[in-house]
Amino acid sequence: MSKYDPLSGHLRRQRHDELELTFAEIERILGAMLPKSAARQQWWANTNDPYTSQVQRKAWGDAGFDAFLIAGKDRVRFKRVR
Numbered sequence: 551m552s553k554y555d556p557l558s559g560h561l562r563r564q565r566h567d568e569l570e571l572t573f574a575e576i577e578r579i580l581g582a583m584l585p586k587s588a589a590r591q592q593w594w595a596n597t598n599d600p601y602t603s604q605v606q607r608k609a610w611g612d613a614g615f616d617a618f619l620i621a622g623k624d625r626v627r628f629k630r631v632r
Contacts, residue, residue: 554609561613
């Protein structure tokens with residue numbers, strides 16, 4: 551089980567095609583703090599990088615969403631892609 555599985559479950563239960571969550575809301579869902587690197591756009595990248603594990607990307611990708619960091623706002627927009 552991944553640290554990010556609760557986020558995947560939360561996204562799967564959404565009825566809307568888009569939603570925004572603050573870092574604080576995501577941390578409540580996870581029951582853990584996001585890493586400092588989550589403040590960087592690369593951490594939320596929607597592409598698969600064969601050189602990193604990207605367990606966080608798997609969480610929203612498996613739920614059918616892409617993630618987009620809203621710069622300077624500590625917020626993320628999740629958009630359903632399938």
